[in-house]
Amino acid sequence: MIHASKKLSLIPCPSSALTGNAIISAVLRRLSTTKTTNDDYFAAISHISNIVRRDIYMERTLNKLNLTPTSDFVYRVLRSCHNSGVESLRFFNWAQSHPLYTPTSFEFSQLIQTLASTRHFESMWKVLQQMKTLNLSLTPHIFSQIIIEYGNSSLIDNAVEVFNRMKNFNCEQTVEVYNALLLGLCEVRNFHGAYALIRRMIRKGGVPDKETYSILVNGWCKAGKFKEAQGFLEEMSRRGFNPPVRGRDLLIDGLLNAGYIESAKEIVRRMIKEGYLPDVATFNSLLEAICKSAEVEFCIDIYHDVCRLGLCPDIGSYKIMIPAVSKIGKIDEAFRLLYNAIEDGHKPFPGLYAPILKALCRSGRFDDAFSFFSDMKVKGHPPNRPVYTMLIRMCGRGGRFVKAANYLVEMTEMNLTPMSQSFDLVTDGLKNCGKHELAKRMEQLEVSLRGD
Known part of the structure; x- marks a missing residue:
């Protein structure tokens, strides 16, 4: 890992003074001292990155600054400009022209990833060759990223070429690299080639990991080939290569990712009927997909079923x-779930209890909402500004303007600054119901907070 300590020799300068070219002249000029703060250093990196991205006369501007690039300096600028392929290459070439700079694998790797992700493949290959000439090592991760980018561009033949040429760079074909090519093959629905690749991986001594199985199962499910996905899992099991997670969980995830929610639900129903449980991650994926499709009742039933069979849901x-469940007005069920979470050892946070508060207010149960909110302030994590803002808005809709005013004051006591819209809502509501003195106090509170 590259650390900020490996940066240019810098001079001390207050951050407030670092604007425009003053950043460069004060921070990035190579002088004898190294007492510059991290804030100053990264402000300078940001300034240089803007020049690289936007200045059509980049090289001339950089030359005028009399910079002495270092490995860390070049790497950080390249990483900051990861969406600008041509500009990054120009900057790297400019840095290489400096007699005191010698590039390392870090800068080359970052530039290669940038050129690949921005589809400048020809330039990428030239940089790869230059790296090889300098006897700098390339990691399997870099090659996997190149293969993925070729796959994303539907250039699967090129992806295969990269895979085959790795040996010319003395780089190992790891499981990560196999998975990258497998993903590309599945994207173009070349499942025959994908399965042949897995067989080659095994023949070469590789062991498929969870990602390997997920990619192929997801691809088959996306193509509607459920039997093939199931058959693949069964065959791999017979050959002694069981997935790191259970096959049916992978199949459920694949169906959900492909949008076949009913098929996923059917597998889960069958599993539960047979007394088997999905793992928690798969269960959560199922819950999320089904809740988005507004079939919350099914989620409630399946939740109680799996809990009876011994599954322990996590906070997710x-x-x-x-x-x-709060959104569809099932408040009692929401409370039951919240108390189950507390019994499992989870301390309620605003994202858990805010939906219940909102549901109580929507149903007109304001006294219950206020009591529940008080309870959560004692037993749960402190409320944040969005919770207060929502509660004040709901109080306003229900005509509870005095209570809303109290919450405004409470927010300020917790060093949470209310939004202007919240003050407007409360003061207008108080005036309309004759509470002019309290409305005036709210206006004075807002003025004191804004400093007007």
């Missing part, structure tokens, strides 16, 4: 379900 399960 409750983050999905509590807002969903």
Whole structure:
């Protein structure tokens, strides 16, 4: 990993003074001291990056600044300009022209990733060749990224070529690299080639990981080939290569990713009927997909079924379900879920109890909402500004302007600054119901907070 300590020799300068070219002259000029702050250094990197991205006379501007590039300096600028392929290459060539700069694998790797992601493949290959000439090593991760970008561009033949040429760069074909090519083959629905690639991986001594299985199962499911996906999992199991997670969980995830929610639901129903449980990650994926399709009742039933069979939902399960059941007005069920989460050892946070508060206010149960909110302030995580803002808005809709004013004051006591719209809502409401003195106090509070 590259650290900020490996940066240019810098001079100390207050951050407030670093604007425009003053950043460059004060921070990036190579002098004898190294006492520049990190804030100054990264402000300078940002300034240089803007020049690289936007200045059509980049090289001339950089030359005028009398910079002495270092490995860390060049790497950070390249990373900051990862969406600008041509400009990054020009900057790297400019840096290489400096007699005191010698590039390392870090800068080359970052530039190669940038050129690949911006589809400048010809320039990318030239940089790769230059790296090879300098005897700098390339990691399998870089090649996997190149293969993925070729796959994203539907240039699968080129992706295969990269895979085959890795040996010329003395780079190992790791499982990550196999998975990258597998993803590209599945994207173009070349499942025969994809399965042949897995067989080659095994023949070469590789062991498929979860990603390997997920890519192929997702691809088959996306193409509607459910039997093929199931058959693949069964065959791999017979050959002794069981996936790191259970096959049916992979199949459910694949169906959900492909949008076949009913088919995924059917597998889960069958699993539960047979007494089997999905893992928590798969269960949460199922909950999220089904809640988005507004079939919250199914989620409630499936939640209770799996809990009876011994599944322990995690906090992610409750983050999905509590807002969903609250939104459709099932407040008692929302409370039940919240208390289950508390019994499981989770301390309620605003994202869990805010939906219940909103549902209570919508149903006109303001006294219950206020009591519940007080309870959460004691037993849960402190409310944040969005919770207060929502509660003030709901109080306004229900005509509870005095209570809303109290929450405004409470916010300020917690060092949370209310939005101007909240003050407008409360003061207008108080005036309309004859509470002019309290409205005046709210106006004075807003003025004191704004400093007007």
